[in-house]
Amino acid sequence: xxxxxxxxxxxxxxxxxxxxxxxxxxxxxxxxxxxxxxxxxxxxxxxxxxxxxxxxxxxxxxxxxxxxxxxxxxxxxxxxxxxxxxxxxxxxxxxxxxxxxxxxxxxxxxxxxxxxxxxxxxxxxxxxxxxxxxxxxxxxxxxxxxxxxxxxxxxxxxxxxxxxxxxxxxxxxxxxxxxxxxxxxxxxxxxxxxxxxxxxxxxxxxxxxxxxxxxxxxxxxxxxxxxxxxxxxxxxxxxxxxxxxxxxxxxxxxxxxxxxxxxxxxxxxxxxxxxxxxxxxxxxxxxxxxxxxxxxxxxxxxxxxxxxxxxxxxxxxxxxxxxxxxxxxxxxxxxxxxxxxxxxxxxxxxxxxxxxxxxxxxxxxxxxxxxxxxxxxxxxxxxxxx
Amino acid sequence: xxxxxxxxxxxxxxxxxxxxxxxxxxxxxxxxxxxxxxxxxxxxxxxxxxxxxxxxxxxxxxxxxxxxxxxxxxxxxxxxxxxxxxxxxxxxxxxxxxxxxxxxxxxxxxxxxxxxxxxxxxxxxxxxxxxxxxxxxxxxxxxxxxxxxxxxxxxxxxxxxxxxxxxxxxxxxxxxxxxxxxxxxxxxxxxxxxxxxxxxxxxxxxxxxxxxxxxxxxxxxxxxxxxxxxxxxxxxxxx
Numbered sequence: 001x002x003x004x005x006x007x008x009x010x011x012x013x014x015x016x017x018x019x020x021x022x023x024x025x026x027x028x029x030x031x032x033x034x035x036x037x038x039x040x041x042x043x044x045x046x047x048x049x050x051x052x053x054x055x056x057x058x059x060x061x062x063x064x065x066x067x068x069x070x071x072x073x074x075x076x077x078x079x080x081x082x083x084x085x086x087x088x089x090x091x092x093x094x095x096x097x098x099x100x101x102x103x104x105x106x107x108x109x110x111x112x113x114x115x116x117x118x119x120x121x122x123x124x125x126x127x128x129x130x131x132x133x134x135x136x137x138x139x140x141x142x143x144x145x146x147x148x149x150x151x152x153x154x155x156x157x158x159x160x161x162x163x164x165x166x167x168x169x170x171x172x173x174x175x176x177x178x179x180x181x182x183x184x185x186x187x188x189x190x191x192x193x194x195x196x197x198x199x200x201x202x203x204x205x206x207x208x209x210x211x212x213x214x215x216x217x218x219x220x221x222x223x224x225x226x227x228x229x230x231x232x233x234x235x236x237x238x239x240x241x242x243x244x245x246x247x248x249x250x251x252x253x254x255x256x257x258x259x260x261x262x263x264x265x266x267x268x269x270x271x272x273x274x275x276x277x278x279x280x281x282x283x284x285x286x287x288x289x290x291x292x293x294x295x296x297x298x299x300x301x302x303x304x305x306x307x308x309x310x311x312x313x314x315x316x317x318x319x320x321x322x323x324x325x326x327x328x329x330x331x332x333x334x335x336x337x338x339x340x341x342x343x344x345x346x347x348x349x350x351x352x353x354x355x356x357x358x359x360x361x362x363x364x365x366x367x368x369x370x371x372x373x374x375x376x377x378x379x380x381x382x383x384x385x386x
Numbered sequence: 387x388x389x390x391x392x393x394x395x396x397x398x399x400x401x402x403x404x405x406x407x408x409x410x411x412x413x414x415x416x417x418x419x420x421x422x423x424x425x426x427x428x429x430x431x432x433x434x435x436x437x438x439x440x441x442x443x444x445x446x447x448x449x450x451x452x453x454x455x456x457x458x459x460x461x462x463x464x465x466x467x468x469x470x471x472x473x474x475x476x477x478x479x480x481x482x483x484x485x486x487x488x489x490x491x492x493x494x495x496x497x498x499x500x501x502x503x504x505x506x507x508x509x510x511x512x513x514x515x516x517x518x519x520x521x522x523x524x525x526x527x528x529x530x531x532x533x534x535x536x537x538x539x540x541x542x543x544x545x546x547x548x549x550x551x552x553x554x555x556x557x558x559x560x561x562x563x564x565x566x567x568x569x570x571x572x573x574x575x576x577x578x579x580x581x582x583x584x585x586x587x588x589x590x591x592x593x594x595x596x597x598x599x600x601x602x603x604x605x606x607x608x609x610x611x612x613x614x615x616x617x618x619x620x621x622x623x624x625x
Contacts, residue, residue, distance in 0.1 A: 074486055075484075077484075077520065078484070078486035078518075078520065081486060081516055081518035081520070082486075145431055152442050155442070159456075162455075162456045162458075162459060163456045163458065164458070165458070166456070166458035166459050166460040166519065166532065167459075167460055167517065170516065170517070170518075172518045172519060172520075180519060180523065181458065184458070204430055207426050207427060207429075207430055208427045208430045208431075209427075211423045211426060211427070212423050212424065212427050213416075213419070213420035213423045213424065214424075216408055220408050242405070246402055264401060264402060264403045265401075265402050265403070266402070266403045266404075266405070267402050267403070267404055267405070268404070268405040269404055269405055269407060274405070274408060275405045278405040278406070279405060282403055282405070286403075308520075308523040308524050309480060309484070309523075309524040309526065
């Protein structure tokens with residue numbers, strides 16, 4: 001097997017077929033890095049034939065901040081706050097991934113209270129992330145109203161976080177050894193109020209967007225990807241599950257308190273945009289189910305099992321751990337040489353792999369469908385580049 | 387879809403939910419159900435249009451008086467000073483060491499009277515701070531807190547680097563042990579918000595005058611109250 005390496009230069013060189021007067025001309029167009037529907041600085045080089053997309057070449061690196069390298073110069077405790085800045089819509093879940101890796105490596109035992117609060121926070125974050133995605137998805141397809149509705153409902157969860165965590169986006173709340181603060185006395189009340197508020201709103205989402213004939217026609221059968229392809233490119237999360245593969249770490253590894261609650265893994269049938277859309281909507285319902293089961297019986301206990309100023313040193317070796325974020329599997333790989341900061345940190349981020357689904361799914365669809373497909377993959381660009 | 391059955395190692399109490407198939411009907415039924423779906427969507431938006439009570443928009447600059455941030459909200463690092471204007475910082479530099487991006491510089495001095503090491507200036511760089519809250523957490527004396535005053539925008543980036551403590555001298559506990567009020571006065575030296583020994587801390591830049599001490603003096607109480615005067619002052623400086 002040989003590896004064929006191409007540069008962007010090679011790939012954008014056109015080989016025109018002028019043999020027939022009917023042959024059309026292909027051309028290249030840059031979509032991004034500032035295109036509004038790429039949600040950030042993602043650059044896609046499109047090979048177009050008229051309005052038909054022949055090839056999509058993602059070009060990365062516009063928001064590369066070297067988080068992995070920075071991690072080598074920071075203590076384990078300090079690194080957690082950088083994980084907020086990967087997939088900023090799953091900041092708490094990213095915190096959890098890093099903290100859990102460190103805790104497993106350092107053999108830190110956690111009590112039930114910490115686990116339950118972490119699970120609650122992660123599920124609220126998942127709902128919040130999907131709310132934002134739903135709004136932006138509608139906006140990408142030309143409906144501005146969902147964007148406002150999505151943000152309106154997201155605000156309520158942002159308030160819950162603001163009260164307990166003190167931040168709305170970059171949390172740094174889940175830390176090695178526990179949580180930064182105990183939950184605020186008003187937390188349970190607020191979460192219950194949110195559940196009561198959001199259930200009818202979710203039905204409204206269905207009426208407004210899911211039932212809309214224009215949306216259905218734009219999503220049905222568009223950008224199909226079968227389970228085998230999705231697995232081979234390493235797609236995870238709702239993108240993989242929409243292709244019919246029921247891989248959900250919350251179920252298969254049951255970390256945190258997921259083993260104690262009943263919820264369903266949501267999968268799609270065809271792996272098209274409609275399935276990816278529906279899987280996320282249903283996941284919000286499942287997350288609410290998890291929150292409902294946990295919110296009434298948060299066990300007593302301390303919120304931090306170790307002192308915050310204690311330096312953490314991991315024994316020499318390699319450690320890997322993964323969690324299910326709102327977009328898929330986030331894996332944290334730490335190589336430790338026994339010092340206070342890691343020798344090497346590698347992050348296996350969900351969006352990086354999910355993005356490559358666009359090369360498989362978007363070919364031979366129209367430019368307008370490309371926007372729908374890209375939006376249905378729900379990529380967060382800072383997570384791709386780190 | 388062949389994977390749907392295997393790979394499910396832990397089938398605890400629940401299974402799978404599968405996305406529904408979108409159905410296509412005959413032409414006329416499609417047209418009517420399509421129009422109906424659009425009207426249902428319109429009904430939702432018209433409901434909001436006709437019900438002003440559902441408006442959630444905050445009129446921000448106008449609602450300043452009633453707008454209250456949550457108590458844990460992290461917007462501005464402040465050093466807690468008690469009613470006598472004393473802080474508890476000993477200058478131990480634990481926060482300095484724990485800051486992930488070197489936003490905190492704790493400058494110490496030896497006291498002119500007792501010769502003991504103590505806090506001279508606690509300089510915080512708001513521009514590079516990520517508000518991770520580690521400094522507040524690691525402080526063994528509970529000196530710091532995150533304040534909710536979020537209106538931090540200024541016209542001059544030097545205004546982002548400032549001194550948090552109001553005086554250089556021993557911590558409140560040590561000072562209380564000194565009985566003689568005259569000696570106590572000698573141990574303390576006031577510190578203003580700017581003009582510290584760190585680059586950008588109110589100092590002269592190429593083409594920009596140094597911030598004057600009188601102008602840059604803090605209004606004394608909670609750190610956030612200066613933000614307005616900072617802004618106007620910064621703009622003055624820029625001219």
